[in-house]
Amino acid sequence: MRFLLITLIKLYKYFISPLLGPRCRFYPSCSSYGLEAIQIHGAFKGSYLTLRRLLKCHPFHEGGIDPVPEKLSK
Template structure:
């Protein structure tokens, strides 16, 4: 069931990337973009934690915030290797 919930959110974000994002232009101040960041965060950390990380990232994406390279943090699995 978790797999399907994760797939639902990733599909939702990809739909945004294909349908809405092209009309808004390239406004993200970070690399990877906020939507790509959230997909990677959900994939690495699971749905709930990934969405939390993605929302935290989106909250930093404004004209007075930082910009530049901001990768998804390593998951606990990746840290233990």
């Protein structure tokens, strides 16, 4: 599942994103955030974090620096 999600995000980054231009209000970009979140936290939690981030990426949010939270050790 993780491999599929990462592949889909990479396809978006390399084929669709260049056509749309830079639109993300955050650093790192939402697609980079999604890749990192899935790599660090796995498919389920990484997808949840990415969805939360995407819902914040709109013209009425100020944006800014929003790094992926570190994985907490148990």
